[in-house]
Amino acid sequence: MSELRLEQVSKTFGGVAAVADVSFAVAPRQIFALIGPNGAGKTTLFNLISGVYRPSSGRVFFADRDVTGQPPHALARFGLARTFQTPQVFLNMSAVENVMVGAHRHLKSGLLPAITRLGGLRAAEKACRAEAAALMERLGLGRYRDAEAGALPYGALKRLEVARAMAGRPRLLLLDEPAAGLNAAEAEEMVGVLRTIAESGVTVVLIEHNMHMVMGLSERVLVLVSGRVLVEGAPAEVQRHPEVIAAYLGAEAAPQPELRCA
Amino acid sequence: MAEFLQFLFSGLTVGATYALVALGFAIIYNASGVINFAQGEFVMAGGMASAFLVAAGVPLPLAVITAVAAGVAIGVALEKFAIEPARGAPVVTLIIITIGASIAIRGVAQLLLGKQFHTVPPFTGDHPIVIGGATILPQSLWVLGASIAVVIGLSAFFSRSKLGKAMLATANNRHAAQLVGINVRFILLLSFGLSALLGAVAGVLISPITLTSYDVGIMVGLKGFAAAMLGGLGNGVGAIAGGLLLGLAEALGAGYLSSAYKDVIAFVIILAVLVFMPGGLFGKVSAERV
Amino acid sequence: MGRALTLFRHRHGGLAVLALVIALLPLSLPNRYFYDVAILMGLNAIVCVGLNLLIGFAGQISLGHAGFFGLGAYASAILSTNYGWPSVVALIAAAALVGVLALALGRPILRLKGHYLAMATLGLGIIIAVVIATEERLTGGPDGMSVAPLVLFGVALQGERVWYWLVGALLLGTVWLAFNLIDSPLGRALRAIHGSEVAAEAMGIDIARAKLLIFVVSAILAALAGSLTAHYAGFITPGKVGFLHSIELVTMVVLGGMASTYGAVAGAAILTALPQLLTVFKDYESLVFGVVLMATMIFMPRGLVPTLARLMGRRT
Numbered sequence: 001m002s003e004l005r006l007e008q009v010s011k012t013f014g015g016v017a018a019v020a021d022v023s024f025a026v027a028p029r030q031i032f033a034l035i036g037p038n039g040a041g042k043t044t045l046f047n048l049i050s051g052v053y054r055p056s057s058g059r060v061f062f063a064d065r066d067v068t069g070q071p072p073h074a075l076a077r078f079g080l081a082r083t084f085q086t087p088q089v090f091l092n093m094s095a096v097e098n099v100m101v102g103a104h105r106h107l108k109s110g111l112l113p114a115i116t117r118l119g120g121l122r123a124a125e126k127a128c129r130a131e132a133a134a135l136m137e138r139l140g141l142g143r144y145r146d147a148e149a150g151a152l153p154y155g156a157l158k159r160l161e162v163a164r165a166m167a168g169r170p171r172l173l174l175l176d177e178p179a180a181g182l183n184a185a186e187a188e189e190m191v192g193v194l195r196t197i198a199e200s201g202v203t204v205v206l207i208e209h210n211m212h213m214v215m216g217l218s219e220r221v222l223v224l225v226s227g228r229v230l231v232e233g234a235p236a237e238v239q240r241h242p243e244v245i246a247a248y249l250g251a252e253a254a255p256q257p258e259l260r261c262a
Numbered sequence: 263m264a265e266f267l268q269f270l271f272s273g274l275t276v277g278a279t280y281a282l283v284a285l286g287f288a289i290i291y292n293a294s295g296v297i298n299f300a301q302g303e304f305v306m307a308g309g310m311a312s313a314f315l316v317a318a319g320v321p322l323p324l325a326v327i328t329a330v331a332a333g334v335a336i337g338v339a340l341e342k343f344a345i346e347p348a349r350g351a352p353v354v355t356l357i358i359i360t361i362g363a364s365i366a367i368r369g370v371a372q373l374l375l376g377k378q379f380h381t382v383p384p385f386t387g388d389h390p391i392v393i394g395g396a397t398i399l400p401q402s403l404w405v406l407g408a409s410i411a412v413v414i415g416l417s418a419f420f421s422r423s424k425l426g427k428a429m430l431a432t433a434n435n436r437h438a439a440q441l442v443g444i445n446v447r448f449i450l451l452l453s454f455g456l457s458a459l460l461g462a463v464a465g466v467l468i469s470p471i472t473l474t475s476y477d478v479g480i481m482v483g484l485k486g487f488a489a490a491m492l493g494g495l496g497n498g499v500g501a502i503a504g505g506l507l508l509g510l511a512e513a514l515g516a517g518y519l520s521s522a523y524k525d526v527i528a529f530v531i532i533l534a535v536l537v538f539m540p541g542g543l544f545g546k547v548s549a550e551r552v
Numbered sequence: 553m554g555r556a557l558t559l560f561r562h563r564h565g566g567l568a569v570l571a572l573v574i575a576l577l578p579l580s581l582p583n584r585y586f587y588d589v590a591i592l593m594g595l596n597a598i599v600c601v602g603l604n605l606l607i608g609f610a611g612q613i614s615l616g617h618a619g620f621f622g623l624g625a626y627a628s629a630i631l632s633t634n635y636g637w638p639s640v641v642a643l644i645a646a647a648a649l650v651g652v653l654a655l656a657l658g659r660p661i662l663r664l665k666g667h668y669l670a671m672a673t674l675g676l677g678i679i680i681a682v683v684i685a686t687e688e689r690l691t692g693g694p695d696g697m698s699v700a701p702l703v704l705f706g707v708a709l710q711g712e713r714v715w716y717w718l719v720g721a722l723l724l725g726t727v728w729l730a731f732n733l734i735d736s737p738l739g740r741a742l743r744a745i746h747g748s749e750v751a752a753e754a755m756g757i758d759i760a761r762a763k764l765l766i767f768v769v770s771a772i773l774a775a776l777a778g779s780l781t782a783h784y785a786g787f788i789t790p791g792k793v794g795f796l797h798s799i800e801l802v803t804m805v806v807l808g809g810m811a812s813t814y815g816a817v818a819g820a821a822i823l824t825a826l827p828q829l830l831t832v833f834k835d836y837e838s839l840v841f842g843v844v845l846m847a848t849m850i851f852m853p854r855g856l857v858p859t860l861a862r863l864m865g866r867r868t
Contacts, residue, residue: 050754076756088754090747092811093740101744105756107737111765114736115729121736128737168755297667299799344846351853354613358806359849361799366842373835484674484795491671526682529675536672537660 001064003028003172003203004049009058011041011048018044019227022058026172026220031198032205033214033235036224037247042207043085045224046174049205050082051075062172077105081170083161085177085207091150095141095160098149099132102167132167139163139193155186162193166202173197175206179213191217215239223247264395269517270510271393275402275471277509278409279305282464283486284493284501285416286457292433292496293453296356300340300364302483303371304458308333308465309474310371313380322383330462336367337458341451364479371476384470405467412463413502416456420498429453433496481525488532507531566814567728574720578713587712589828591784594719595777597820598726600804601813602773605730607802608810609739610766611746612662613670616677617774617801622793624650624775625782626684626691629699632783634690639702643779647772654771655764662763677798685790696789699782715784722780723817726773730813733769742766743811774801807848809855818856 002025011019019041026032034042047053049060051072059068062078081102090098107128113121133145139159144152152160158178165173178194179187191213198204198217208214214221214235221238223230225247231238238244283301290298311329316322340363348359385404390397420426432439432449440446464482465474472478489508493500508528516524581587599621606612627646631637637645661672684691691697701708709715733739741762744752753759782788791797800823808819826844830837852859 052750052753072750072753073756073758076754082754084751084754088748088751090744090751092747093743097740097743101740101752101755101757104737104741104744109737109741109757109762111733111738111769114738115732117732117736125735125737164755291667297670344850348850348853351849354607354806354810355849355853358803359846361803362842362845362849364842365845366839369836369838369840369842372838480795484678488671488675491668495667522686523682526679529678533672533675533679536664536668536675 001028002026002061003030003063004205005061005064006045006049007059007061009045009048009055009060011044011053012056017227019048022224022227022229024222024229024232026203026205028171028203029198029201030203030220031194031218032203033218033221034205034207034224035209035211035214035221036230040224041227042224043176044227046082046176046207049075050080050174076168079168079171080174081165081168081172082174083158083165083176083178085180087154087157087161089149089152089157089160089164091148093149094146095144095149095152096129096132096136096146098160099135099163099167100128102164103128103132103169105168132163135163135167136160138196140189155182155189158182158186158190159193162190162197166197170202172203172205175204175208177207177209179208179210187213211239265517267394267396269513271396271398271402273510273513274506275405275509276468276512277506278405279464279468279482279505280486280489280508281502281505282409282412282460283482284489284505285413285498286460287487287490288493288496288498288501289429289453289460290457291490293429293450294345294356295353296345296360297487298454298457299357299360299483300367301457301461301486302479302481303364303367304333304337304461304479305465305468305482306371306474306476306479307336307367307458308462309382309469309478310375310380310465310476311462312466313382313469313474314375316382317380322385326385326466329466330459333462333465334455334458337454337456337461338451340458341454345450345454346447364483368476368479375476377476379473379475380469381473382466382469388470399471401467401470405471408463408467412460416460416498425452485528488528492532492535567724567731570727570814570817571724574724578716584712587716589825591712591715591719592781593821593824594716594723595781595784596801596804596824597723597817598719598777598780599774599801600808600816600820601723601726601730602770603801604805604808604810604813604816605733605742606766606770607805608812608816609734609746610742610763612763612767613666613802614673614677614767614770615670615795615798615802616673616675616680617770618793618795618797619677619680620650620654620771620774621778621781621797621801622684622788622790623653623680624778625699625788625792626697626778627775628779629697629782629788630690633698633700639700639783640704643702643776643783646779647775650775651768651772654768658764658767658771659760662760662767674795674798677793678795681790681793681795684793691790694790696787698787699785701786702780702783709783710786719780719784727813727817734813738762738765803845806855807845809857809859812855812857815855815857822856 004026007023009019009022010017022045034045036042048055051070051074054069059066061067062080067075067078090101107124136142136145139162141156141159141163144156162178178190182190187210194204194217218235220232221235222232223238223244230243230247231241283305286301287298290296308329311332312325315325315328344359344363345356348356384401386400388399390399420430428444429449429452432444432446436446485508489504490501492504492507508531511531512524512527515527577590581590599617603614603617606614624646627649628642631642631645632639657676664672685694701710709718741752741757744755744757745759745762749759804819804823805816807823809815827841830840833840
């Protein structure tokens with residue numbers, strides 16, 4: 001029983017394999033980290049999981065259901081939410097409206113109820129707005145509630161994306177570099193936010209370069225290099241793995257196997 | 263066979279016009295991302311100006327050259343007084359501005375020369391030449407020959423001259439071009455001037471065959487736009503191919519299928535292409551990176 | 553003054569003001585000619601409110617909406633005048649026909665974006681226009697055809713005054729519907745699509761379905777306005793179906809201010825009235841119109857209403 005499972009997923013773009021033969025499983029309520037050098041294919045993997053790309057081969061299972069090739073909005077309706085490497089916030093709307101969009105899968109989005117305002121739409125809208133505002137408060141974004149999303153500072157934008165993703169009450173949350181561009185204090189805040197989210201029962205998969213965040217938060221870490229899985233395990237063992245160190249810092253930095261003196 | 267050749271000749275002739283207009287669209291689009299809805303008016307300006315000058319007694323060669331110069335002047339003025347002041351505006355706004363310009367230019371033409379049709383004498387007489395049982399007007403040969411010359415000249419300009427390469431660089435990445443010292447504002451001015459040149463040349467070439475009036479620019483512009491799309495927006499070779507293809511399709515369709523629906527052919531083709539090949543015949547659909 | 557403008561943000565306030573304007577305007581209209589202009593303003597406004605939902609809110613583009621307008625007009629005209637259908641039934645049937653066409657063609661077309669979508673809608677509009685102008689036996693060709701009057705509850709609606717109130721009421725209804733749509737999950741979904749399609753899809757929004765829905769809604773509104781125009785004028789010509797009218801409609805929306813329903817109404821009103829005002833310039837009319845259009849877009853690139861709102865906002 002896994003929340004997310006990939007089986008030999010590959011994706012090639014015009015002959016170049018961005019991701020090759022990737023397999024792993026994430027247990028429910030786990031915090032799982034995806035790390036690796038730039039260009040390793042991490043975001044591509046997220047795009048494959050969330051349906052933006054269709055795998056060239058392999059299968060993706062979400063809560064043991066085969067979702068390979070399903071479009072993004074279907075994945076979202078199954079309970080998947082994600083944030084993006086560069087915040088894809090709706091700049092043409094206010095911050096709270098952004099968060100309200102996150103709850104879309106729970107709302108009635110038909111044409112007739114919309115234009116006639118029947119079917120309890122007014123009450124549902126009010127409730128949605130209140131919930132979104134509350135969510136923003138919990139994430140420290142209360143004062144930006146009615147501000148135009150484009151006016152928010154970068155750190156707040158990253159948290160807004162998380163709030164928007166959480167508004168849909170997902171079961172699986174994909175976070176693409178949640179700490180990118182944040183200073184030490186903001187990153188620390190983000191760690192707290194993510195820990196709270198995980199504690200509420202959501203399975204979290206994150207891509208991160210911030211090792212402090214990765215090692216401090218996650219239960220399992222997968223290292224992706226050149227589109228392939230290098231190693232997967234507990235944070236501490238991955239950190240010590242010579243090939244991982246070589247991939248990040250260069251071959252000379254990797255500890256050589258111990259020579260036993262006879 | 264003779265009939266087919268006939269349609270082929272007329273199709274290539276009008277196709278060459280569309281190709282020049284389409285190239286003009288491509289050049290401006292590449293430089294600014296704007297679709298210049300006044301492109302057709304450059305064609306009209308070229309034709310109308312030469313008609314006016316010839317009627318005023320100016321010898322034909324001089325009239326043609328002056329008419330083309332007038333077209334270029336209009337293009338440069340358009341950029342200087344309408345596009346540049348609005349730099350930074352959303353693309354939709356810029357498109358509306360070019361629409362306003364096309365209305366204004368048409369208004370001036372109507373003011374100066376009325377709403378009737380005008381004639382322009384053909385360059386070297388109108389004795390049809392017989393080839394393979396089909397007749398072709400000498401003016402058609404002028405259209406094809408001059409268009410080929412213009413395209414060769416343009417291609418040499420882009421690949422050999424510093425200015426041409428600067429234009430290509432700007433089209434590729436505006437910011438980077440600015441950073442290496444290319445005067446991007448001047449490049450934009452040049453793009454409009456060049457597009458106007460192409461349009462005006464097409465206008466002076468084709469009006470001896472098709473007559474000219476204040477509103478000929480509308481359909482020519484739209485079909486040129488369709489041709490540019492057909493080849494993939496921004497693609498120069500595609501624009502030329504698209505123009506010729508549309509001209510041929512129109513002539514063959516009008517000849518063999520229905521002449522009443524001639525104007526529709528170009529748009530049915532582009533609609534079909536867009537639905538089945540969204541990037542145009544030669545273009546690519548680029549993916550968004552997130 | 554700024555506080556007065558905030559009335560427009562509150563849905564009911566703005567509607568009340570619009571209702572007031574519609575109710576009081578006749579007091580300032582001296583004769584039938586002005587009523588005629590006002591009616592045309594209202595009909596254009598109905599189309600523009602729908603078009604604005606597509607262009608301003610959902611971020612799409614259509615350069616062929618006059619095609620839907622004209623198709624609605626001619627379908628209603630042909631059914632009521634040539635086949636003797638009751639005019640209201642003809643009206644509804646025409647709107648349904650256009651809706652079905654928009655539904656069928658919308659799916660493949662709306663997969664396109666930006667200039668490609670513009671071209672596809674442009675092509676569609678032109679094809680419709682040429683077909684209408686060419687099928688003379690059915691449509692009367694370039695000379696147009698006469699249209700039977702609209703008969704409501706057994707009464708033939710003729711004359712400017714009656715039509716003024718009808719169009720005014722319909723405009724209010726349309727604006728009300730537009731606001732309801734904007735303030736709903738579907739409306740937010742459309743605005744999200746405009747903001748970022750990738751993110752919108754990640755939130756569970758079926759982008760293709762949403763775009764298609766708003767395309768069909770705006771097409772039906774255009775068709776209804778077209779039918780009404782035909783019945784009001786008693787006559788219809790292909791002029792209203794062509795590319796130039798499509799461009800006029802888009803210009804009204806952009807001029808008024810995209811993503812502003814009142815902007816769409818204002819834009820429609822201004823651009824309907826402007827040519828009438830400019831007839832005083834006679835031969836210079838086109839030139840002045842073009843120059844005015846350019847100048848307005850250069851100095852108010854975001855359109856009239858957003859620019860005014862920003863100016864007002866600075867004073868409070």
